[in-house]
Amino acid sequence: MDLSKITETLISGKSDELKKLVEEAINNDxxxxxxxxxxxxxxxDAVGQKWKAGxxxxxxxxxxxxxxxxxxxxxxxxxxxxxxxNAGTMIIGTVAGDLHDIGKDLAAMMxxxxxxxxxxxxxxxxNENFVNAVKEHKPNxxxxxxxxxxxxxxxxxxxxxxxxxGIRDQVTVIIGGAPVTEEFADEIGADLYAPNAGxxxxxxxxxxxxx
Amino acid sequence: MINRTNYTVQQSxxxxxxxxxxxxxxxxxxxxxxxxxxxxxHHEKARELFKKAGCKVDGVTVYxxxxxxxxxxxxxxxxxxxxxxxxxxxxxxxxxxxxxxFGPGPTPPxxxxxxxxxxxxxxxxxxxxxxxxxxxxxxxxYVQSLGSISDVTNGLADVxxxxxxxxxxxxxxxxxxxxxxxxxxxxxxxxxxxxGEEEFKQRPNYVFYGEPISPLVSDFHAIDKCIYCxxxxxxxxxxxxxxxxxxxxxxxxGQLVVALSESMVGVIASQLINPGTCVxxxxxxxxxxxxxxxxxxxxxxxxxxxxxxTEMVHYCNLPMYSTAGCTDTKKMDMQSAMEASLSINxxxxxxxxxxxxxxxxxxxxxGDIFQTVMDDEIIGMARIxxxxxxxxxxxxxxxxxxxxxxxxxxxxxxxxxxxFKDNWMPSLMxxxxxxxxxxxxxxxMKDRIIEKTRDLIENYEGPRNKVPEKADNEIEKIxxxxxxxxxxxxx
Numbered sequence: 065m066d067l068s069k070i071t072e073t074l075i076s077g078k079s080d081e082l083k084k085l086v087e088e089a090i091n092n093d094x095x096x097x098x099x100x101x102x103x104x105x106x107x108x109d110a111v112g113q114k115w116k117a118g119x120x121x122x123x124x125x126x127x128x129x130x131x132x133x134x135x136x137x138x139x140x141x142x143x144x145x146x147x148x149x150n151a152g153t154m155i156i157g158t159v160a161g162d163l164h165d166i167g168k169d170l171a172a173m174m175x176x177x178x179x180x181x182x183x184x185x186x187x188x189x190x191n192e193n194f195v196n197a198v199k200e201h202k203p204n205x206x207x208x209x210x211x212x213x214x215x216x217x218x219x220x221x222x223x224x225x226x227x228x229x230g231i232r233d234q235v236t237v238i239i240g241g242a243p244v245t246e247e248f249a250d251e252i253g254a255d256l257y258a259p260n261a262g263x264x265x266x267x268x269x270x271x272x273x274x275x
Numbered sequence: 276m277i278n279r280t281n282y283t284v285q286q287s288x289x290x291x292x293x294x295x296x297x298x299x300x301x302x303x304x305x306x307x308x309x310x311x312x313x314x315x316x317h318h319e320k321a322r323e324l325f326k327k328a329g330c331k332v333d334g335v336t337v338y339x340x341x342x343x344x345x346x347x348x349x350x351x352x353x354x355x356x357x358x359x360x361x362x363x364x365x366x367x368x369x370x371x372x373x374x375x376x377f378g379p380g381p382t383p384p385x386x387x388x389x390x391x392x393x394x395x396x397x398x399x400x401x402x403x404x405x406x407x408x409x410x411x412x413x414x415x416x417y418v419q420s421l422g423s424i425s426d427v428t429n430g431l432a433d434v435x436x437x438x439x440x441x442x443x444x445x446x447x448x449x450x451x452x453x454x455x456x457x458x459x460x461x462x463x464x465x466x467x468x469x470x471g472e473e474e475f476k477q478r479p480n481y482v483f484y485g486e487p488i489s490p491l492v493s494d495f496h497a498i499d500k501c502i503y504c505x506x507x508x509x510x511x512x513x514x515x516x517x518x519x520x521x522x523x524x525x526x527x528x529g530q531l532v533v534a535l536s537e538s539m540v541g542v543i544a545s546q547l548i549n550p551g552t553c554v555x556x557x558x559x560x561x562x563x564x565x566x567x568x569x570x571x572x573x574x575x576x577x578x579x580x581x582x583x584x585t586e587m588v589h590y591c592n593l594p595m596y597s598t599a600g601c602t603d604t605k606k607m608d609m610q611s612a613m614e615a616s617l618s619i620n621x622x623x624x625x626x627x628x629x630x631x632x633x634x635x636x637x638x639x640x641x642g643d644i645f646q647t648v649m650d651d652e653i654i655g656m657a658r659i660x661x662x663x664x665x666x667x668x669x670x671x672x673x674x675x676x677x678x679x680x681x682x683x684x685x686x687x688x689x690x691x692x693x694x695f696k697d698n699w700m701p702s703l704m705x706x707x708x709x710x711x712x713x714x715x716x717x718x719x720m721k722d723r724i725i726e727k728t729r730d731l732i733e734n735y736e737g738p739r740n741k742v743p744e745k746a747d748n749e750i751e752k753i754x755x756x757x758x759x760x761x762x763x764x765x766x
Binding site for chain 2: 123243
């Protein structure tokens with residue numbers, strides 16, 4: 065089966081059509097890893113490049129990410145751990161006292177687009193909720209966001225709570241939000257910082273590959 | 276006889292984006308949104324207040340019937356005045372339709388260091404510096420700090436900022452705070468500077484800035500502070516940062532509907548608490564750049580949307596908090612000047628009351644006092660256009676034209692002596708001859724801005740030594756108490 069059709073449909077952001085094609089490929093016994101790598105991820109790579117080149121824009125990119133994510137729902141159960149590579153599970157949320165969610169939601173969608181299973185725990189999440197989510201879902205990635213300078217320190221507190229619970233090493237921690245800086249990420253002991261949702265995936269994948 | 280009958284005068288240029296019919300439609304769009312979509316209000320007491328006034332409440336969602344909105348709009352005052360604490364009324368602010376005051380903006384995390392010109396975290400010393408420089412700038416009508424102090428006890432940046440700024444400028448300040456406690460501290464300082472509570476009520480000397488979250492969410496602290504200000508009759512801003520295509524519709528009319536609706540929640544709360552208290556709405560109106568996912572502070576859409584919202588806000592008989600003089604660029608350059616010039620002129624033409632963000636760079640993430648100094652010059656230029664052309668017997672100068680006749684010149688004319696100073700005199704723009712320009716060091720605009728700013732920093736004292744001792748001591752006491760409260764809270 066020609067997987068380039070999957071790639072093209074993904075680039076055009078047509079969610080339902082893509083899902084059908086992925087199901088068809090599965091029924092035709094195409095290897096799930098090939099569907100993912102040669103079909104879907106090739107498409108998302110092209111989307112990423114087009115975005116960088118100014119040929120595609122955020123709402124279009126998000127449609128592709130959404131299409132990718134809904135196809136992954138079908139494909140994920142067929143995949144072996146090795147097939148997925150670094151794209152594992154991610155917990156993402158905005159810290160306690162902060163009700164801002166657009167940046168965090170954008171990042172969540174971009175990670176879904178890259179093949180991650182993303183569990184978005186929402187806004188105003190207590191330290192305890194972050195820790196419990198990590199315990200429950202065992203993600204390899206934890207994303208936290210804050211828009212207020214008063215809530216920024218909560219991200220450091222969550223990291224400390226993870227340490228106390230003895231699960232800090234299980235996850236790579238990435239943080240973001242308008243006032244957040246690389247320097248601040250270092251200060252609180254986060255692994256990664258991304259200045260925006262677009263680069264977050266790239267930075268994470270590069271880090272996980274070299275880990 | 277110089278009087279004329281049935282004669283119309285246009286004192287200033289006319290600049291209009293929306294027709295009456297369009298305004299009415301957007302206004303009705305706001306009413307429909309608040310009635311049928313409603314807004315989230317994360318504050319139990321506020322929800323009770325709304326419910327008592329006739330709103331439908333379901334969980335955290337409040338639905339506002341038109342009559343509640345119209346009632347609130349009917350009690351907002353048409354005029355409010357803000358007074359400089361030293362009694363010099365040349366810096367008095369009159370909040371009234373079509374009077375514009377420009378100033379910096381609040382809370383970016385970074386600041387351009389005035390010595391190294393590098394971007395770094397905003398520090399406590401920057402608040403006094405910004406206040407002092409703004410105090411000296413003739414076209415800056417009110418002051419905000421251009422940053423959020425990073426080197427004081429966490430949670431007290433707001434209080435330190437006001438304490439330092441109010442003692443370094445008599446130009447009225449627009450303050451902000453994290454919570455009601457900060458609001459209270461700042462208010463006590465305002466009272467100390469006014470010389471007492473009654474004196475403050477007579478002559479309020481600052482405006483408070485609060486912000487709901489777009490789209491249509493009033494978080495606990497936003498509405499809590501709004502209530503505090505209304506209770507104490509502190510003139511306040513309640514306005515969101517609406518992100519076109521992100522938190523509000525990508526179409527401009529849709530953005531105006533949501534932006535107006537978000538602010539209206541604060542208007543209604545303030546008027547229910549204390550009818551007649553001053554509330555100003557508006558906020559940052561711009562688009563999400565879909566290529567870089569950045570909230571653009573230099574987009575031409577910011578100017579268009581801000582001017583259109585100004586018309587809407589004035590249609591509601593409310594004062595407008597608008598945006599201009601800001602840029603997406605990282606360093607002082609041609610882009611910052613281009614973006615600031617366009618937005619300042621548009622804001623001036625629109626007649627917005629408070630125009631903030633003069634000195635914002637990097638899309639609102641870095642405060643830059645050099646940008647403010649440049650903006651001061653641009654505002655001066657825009658004011659000339661705002662003034663329009665005066666037409667009367669004196670300015671028509673028919674007799675002078677006859678005196679000089681064809682082929683003469685006007686340099687010796689008394690009439691010229693009387694009028695040439697009406698023209699704007701640049702303080703930064705270069706109109707020198709090439710030779711003189713070279714002789715004076717071939718300075719670019721950037722050089723001149725840096726020179727002027729540093730000269731003000733070094734040589735302009737500001738009012739620090741004029742602060743009454745009693746007020747000074749009171750402010751120090753308030754700071755100490757805030758520190759103690761913060762220590763207790765940590766425990």
